Amino acid sequence: MTDDDEYFEDFSDNSSIELSGVDEDVLGNELSSVDISDSGEYEFDDGPGNTDSSSEILYSFYKSRTSGGIPTHRLKYRNIALDDIQKELEKDVKKVQNMLQLDYGKCLNLLLQYSWNEHKMLDMYMNAPNHQDYLLKNGIYEAKFPEDLSRLISTETDENILCGICYCGPTKDEPMNFFSMYGCKHKFCTDCYIQYLKNKNESGSMAIECPFADPKCHLKITIEELNVLSEYNNKMEEKHFYHKKQEECNLLSEEQIKQMYKLDSDSEFEFDEQLDVEDDFNNTVKTKEKMKIDELVYDFHTIIQQREREEIDKKRNRTIISKYWYNIGSRYCTINTKKYKHCPSPDCDNVVQFIGFDSDIVANIEELKRLLMIPLVRCKSNHQFCFGCNETAHAPCPCKVVQLWKIKCEDDSETLNWIQTNTKDCPRCHSLIEKNGGCNHMTCKSCTYNFCWICLGDWTAHRNNYRCDKYVPNEDSDVSKVRESLEKYMFYFNHFNNQRISHDKDKQILEIFENKIKELQINSGVSWIESVFYKECVNALLECRESLKWSYAFLFYIPNCRGKQLIETAQWQLSNKVEQLSRLFEDVEIGDVIKKKPMFLTIKSSMVTAQNVFLETCIDIFADKHTLKDFVQRWNIK
Amino acid sequence: MSSLPKRIIRETERLISDPVPGITATPHEENLRYFDVLLDGPSGSPYENGVFKLELFLPDDYPMAPPMVRFLTKIYHPNIDRLGRICLDVLKNNWSPALQIRTILLSIQALLSSPNPDDPLANEVADEWKNNHDKAIQTAREWTAQYAK
Ligand SMILES: [Zn+2]
Ligand SMILES: [Zn+2]
Ligand SMILES: [Zn+2]
Ligand SMILES: [Zn+2]
Ligand SMILES: [Zn+2]
Ligand SMILES: [Zn+2]
Numbered sequence: 028m029t030d031d032d033e034y035f036e037d038f039s040d041n042s043s044i045e046l047s048g049v050d051e052d053v054l055g056n057e058l059s060s061v062d063i064s065d066s067g068e069y070e071f072d073d074g075p076g077n078t079d080s081s082s083e084i085l086y087s088f089y090k091s092r093t094s095g096g097i098p099t100h101r102l103k104y105r106n107i108a109l110d111d112i113q114k115e116l117e118k119d120v121k122k123v124q125n126m127l128q129l130d131y132g133k134c135l136n137l138l139l140q141y142s143w144n145e146h147k148m149l150d151m152y153m154n155a156p157n158h159q160d161y162l163l164k165n166g167i168y169e170a171k172f173p174e175d176l177s178r179l180i181s182t183e184t185d186e187n188i189l190c191g192i193c194y195c196g197p198t199k200d201e202p203m204n205f206f207s208m209y210g211c212k213h214k215f216c217t218d219c220y221i222q223y224l225k226n227k228n229e230s231g232s233m234a235i236e237c238p239f240a241d242p243k244c245h246l247k248i249t250i251e252e253l254n255v256l257s258e259y260n261n262k263m264e265e266k267h268f269y270h271k272k273q274e275e276c277n278l279l280s281e282e283q284i285k286q287m288y289k290l291d292s293d294s295e296f297e298f299d300e301q302l303d304v305e306d307d308f309n310n311t312v313k314t315k316e317k318m319k320i321d322e323l324v325y326d327f328h329t330i331i332q333q334r335e336r337e338e339i340d341k342k343r344n345r346t347i348i349s350k351y352w353y354n355i356g357s358r359y360c361t362i363n364t365k366k367y368k369h370c371p372s373p374d375c376d377n378v379v380q381f382i383g384f385d386s387d388i389v390a391n392i393e394e395l396k397r398l399l400m401i402p403l404v405r406c407k408s409n410h411q412f413c414f415g416c417n418e419t420a421h422a423p424c425p426c427k428v429v430q431l432w433k434i435k436c437e438d439d440s441e442t443l444n445w446i447q448t449n450t451k452d453c454p455r456c457h458s459l460i461e462k463n464g465g466c467n468h469m470t471c472k473s474c475t476y477n478f479c480w481i482c483l484g485d486w487t488a489h490r491n492n493y494r495c496d497k498y499v500p501n502e503d504s505d506v507s508k509v510r511e512s513l514e515k516y517m518f519y520f521n522h523f524n525n526q527r528i529s530h531d532k533d534k535q536i537l538e539i540f541e542n543k544i545k546e547l548q549i550n551s552g553v554s555w556i557e558s559v560f561y562k563e564c565v566n567a568l569l570e571c572r573e574s575l576k577w578s579y580a581f582l583f584y585i586p587n588c589r590g591k592q593l594i595e596t597a598q599w600q601l602s603n604k605v606e607q608l609s610r611l612f613e614d615v616e617i618g619d620v621i622k623k624k625p626m627f628l629t630i631k632s633s634m635v636t637a638q639n640v641f642l643e644t645c646i647d648i649f650a651d652k653h654t655l656k657d658f659v660q661r662w663n664i665k
Numbered sequence: 666m667s668s669l670p671k672r673i674i675r676e677t678e679r680l681i682s683d684p685v686p687g688i689t690a691t692p693h694e695e696n697l698r699y700f701d702v703l704l705d706g707p708s709g710s711p712y713e714n715g716v717f718k719l720e721l722f723l724p725d726d727y728p729m730a731p732p733m734v735r736f737l738t739k740i741y742h743p744n745i746d747r748l749g750r751i752c753l754d755v756l757k758n759n760w761s762p763a764l765q766i767r768t769i770l771l772s773i774q775a776l777l778s779s780p781n782p783d784d785p786l787a788n789e790v791a792d793e794w795k796n797n798h799d800k801a802i803q804t805a806r807e808w809t810a811q812y813a814k
Contacts, residue, residue: 191763192728194672215763223762226729240763 082106084382087402087414091385093643097650100386100395102402102414109376110349112356112367119145127152132249133167136234139355140165142362166236166247168210176255180206180217192219192238206256211246213239221260221347224253228350233358250351257347364417365392370406371417377406379414397664399425399649411570420570423594423645424577427664432580436520454483468606519583526576530569533609537565543617560624564608564631571605571638581645584662590648597641604634669697673723676766688770690721698723702734702770706813707778711805712740715813719749719773721766731760732769739812741805743782743791751776752786 087102123134123145141148155161162169182202189196190205192215197203205214215223215238227235237244353376360367360378370377389395392415395402401422402414411420421429453471455478468486469478477486544561578598585591608630615623649655658664677697680690687705692698702719706712718737724730734756736749744752755764755772785791793801 192672193670194675219762222729226726236761238761238763240761241768243759243761 085405086385087404088642089639090643093646094640095643095647095650097647098386099646100384100389100398100400102392102395102404103382103385104404104414105380105382106405106407107378107380108407109353109356109360109369109378112359112378113352116143116355116359119143123149129162129167129169130172130249130251132251132253133162133169135250136167136247137165139234143359166234166245168208168246170210172209172249172251176209176251179209179252179255180204180259181214183214188214190214190216190219191240192216192223204259206259208237208246208248208252211237211239211244213237213244217256217259221256224248224256224347225350228347228354231354231358233351233354250348253351254348260347368404368412368414368417370408370410371412371419372406372408372410375406375408375410377408377410379404379406381414396426397659399427399655399658399664400646401425409566420573421577422574423642424581425664428581428584428662429577431584431662435516454478468610516583519579523576523579526572526579529609530572530576533568533572533612536609536612537568540612540617544620547617547620561620561627564612564627567631567635567638568605568608568612571601571634574638574641575602575605578641578645584658585648586657586661588648588654590644590654594641594644594648597637597644601634601637601641604630604637608634672728673698680766685767685771688774690766690770698727700766704770704774704777706809707774710778711802712742712777712809712813715809717813721770723766728762728764731756731764732766734769734773739808741790741801741808742777743780743785743787743794744776746786750786752784 082105085104085106087104088099090099091101092098120131120135120138123129123138124131126149127134127137129137137148137152138145141151152158152161159169181204183197183205184199184202186196186198188203188205190203191213195203195216204217206217206220207214220238223238224235234247237246237248356378357369360369366381368379368381370379384390384395386395389398389400392402396415401424403411403420403422404414405411412418413421413426416426416429418426418429424432453474453476455476456471456474470476471478478484479486479488540561575598578594582591582594582598585594608627611623611627611630649658677692684690687707689703690700691702692700700721700723702721704717704719706715706717715738717740720735720737722733724733734751736745736751738749740749746752751773753772753776755761755769780794782791782794785794790801793804
């Protein structure tokens with residue numbers, strides 16, 4: 028929250044707002060319309076923004092019922108960009124505008140003031156003894172804006188004028204541009220005003236006050252006025268940009284690449300076709316020319332992506348108005364968390380919009396949580412997260428259990444002082460072995476012993492009779508109950524942590540792998556599109572690792588029963604596939620990657636199947652109402 | 666020394682040529698963004714007759730960002746903590762680039778005249794200030810006599 032949200036104290040000195048320009052304003056009865064709609068939108072992005080309500084409805088689980096017939100009460104949602112919220116907000120503002128007959132930006136500021144609580148705002152407005160005073164208290168100058176607000180920027184030559192921020196002033200030979208808001212006459216030079224707004228934008232402020240300080244002016248800038256400065260700034264920056272650009276070498280266009288290689292536009296080389304080809308690695312005959320082209324295509328794609336990224340940055344961060352709307356949208360999400368969730372992945376601007384439930388009995392998220400269901404959603408950029416608690420995906424562990432587990436880990440970590448290291452001795456020859464990949468199948472470099480990282484047992488034992496992932500209560504020992512519960516926790520925590528470490532290691536391996544792939548593209552002429560399949564494998568692998576990780580936290584809380592055994596079996600099957608794929612990434616010779624593409628895809632798809640079966644099994648354990656009730660009561664889940 | 670914005674030069678010139686009564690601010694020769702400040706305790710306050718040393722630094726993005734100010738002399742005040750950090754709105758949220766070093770120092774002087782124990786930085790001092798006012802004033806006086814010379 029910023030201090031902008033707080034209600035206003037009375038102005039200590041109303042004289043700071045000079046009621047100027049009232050006369051010129053009589054004509055300004057028409058609503059001055061600022062074209063805000065084209066301010067924060069990307070031309071190249073034809074995402075849901077343009078298709079809005081028709082954009083695809085997505086579900087939090089792939090099936091509405093498990094194989095066991097249990098309803099999964101799926102959450103229905105839609106992917107939008109933060110900018111799409113802007114359109115929705117504009118509707119709210121227009122509604123208020125119709126009622127109050129005020130300029131658009133003033134209504135927007137009022138709504139911001141009341142955290143979009145329209146009723147409260149209107150109530151306060153209607154009950155105010157004097158509307159003009161009320162508005163003034165909210166930093167709003169009531170008089171309508173004139174048609175042309177560009178006059179707020181004036182070019183000054185008067186040597187008596189000084190900007191109160193940079194202390195610079197114009198001369199006859201060197202005029203300076205100044206800006207002041209319509210409702211006050213506090214002029215500051217445009218450079219300073221722009222810098223001031225940019226700084227405020229950076230800190231997430233909205234309804235930014237006039238910088239005049241002595242006495243403090245509480246007038247708030249409107250979106251219309253911001254727009255004037257934003258456009259002015261764009262023009263200035265554009266000038267600067269073209270200057271720079273002329274010096275720099277331009278990027279190659281598709282046409283230029285073709286010309287360089289003397290391919291006319293009718294030749295067999297087509298970008299679009301290239302994108303559609305999935306399996307043309309059978310077509311092994313490649314001319315040298317084609318290889319070079321592939322290289323260029325790859326570079327071209329990289330450049331295009333980079334350029335698009337820069338474009339987004341530019342639009343978002345460089346135009347004052349779009350950054351301002353970004354802040355408003357982001358803030359709106361935090362006010363309306365029931366309807367919108369801003370993707371928690373760092374630097375992700377995507378928003379997930381709640382639509383409803385695919386269920387007869389669930390009406391809200393809390394009810395869903397009480398049924399121990401996990402509303403997992405994916406943002407437009409495929410980041411998976413939980414709509415219930417805004418954490419990264421934690422299936423099969425229900426939200427409340429995640430909280431329990433986290434508290435438990437915090438409480439116990441100190442007493443246990445349990446540190447997971449990344450090195451272990453080889454159980455046979457005792458030479459130091461570093462875990463360098465996510466796979467638990469270790470091979471000692473000194474003695475070639477194959478063993479399991481978790482239990483240090485012989486790996487061959489794991490293939491046929493996989494005992495490692497199961498916690499077997501040690502019934503023979505006469506240790507105290509406390510000791511046993513600690514052992515139990517250690518067991519699950521050990522596994523949980525191990526998956527976490529594996530996840531990080533896998534990530535590292537995959538980064539190295541990615542670099543190798545790039546080399547491969549350059550050296551052997553494999554095109555960018557042919558090797559893109561591995562990325563889906565990577566994502567799937569990392570997601571399954573997360574599932575495995577959370578499954579240990581989940582299992583810790585599940586009492587011993589038949590359902591638990593079923594979960595452990597499904598978990599083992601998933602774990603097998605995960606290790607298999609992880610191993611494949613680790614072992615594959617980079618030159619064989621394309622050849623092994625079918626193998627990658629086969630393992631990946633069986634892994635995903637195992638994942639689905641596993642998650643369904645975890646849901647099925649609560650099929651029995653008593654089990655659910657017991658569980659909820661035992662762990663005090665409200 | 667890297668180039669200094671015109672604004673800082675102007676402010677410094679004025680601080681030296683036209684000083685505020687009871688306040689001196691002198692820039693360091695080797696770093697013109699760093700000021701030694703001497704501030705007289707306002708009369709009628711428990712800080713009367715004390716001379717307090719402060720340091721003031723203008724960050725790179727000054728005046729967009731507020732100056733950083735800290736008491737170097739030990740002072741017993743509910744809005745100033747043991748490290749000399751000051752809790753003052755204009756140094757934080759209510760900073761405006763149109764404010765100046767001069768106005769900030771005046772605000773600090775005003776804070777000495779009228780402490781605000783409801784928005785404390787030093788909690789124990791604030792409690793004392795509210796619950797045992799006479800004793801708090803007495804302590805502030807003693808500290809002033811002892812440290813602010
Ligand atoms: Zn200026
Ligand atoms: Zn003003
Ligand atoms: Zn995302
Ligand atoms: Zn959750
Ligand atoms: Zn060994
Ligand atoms: Zn094992």
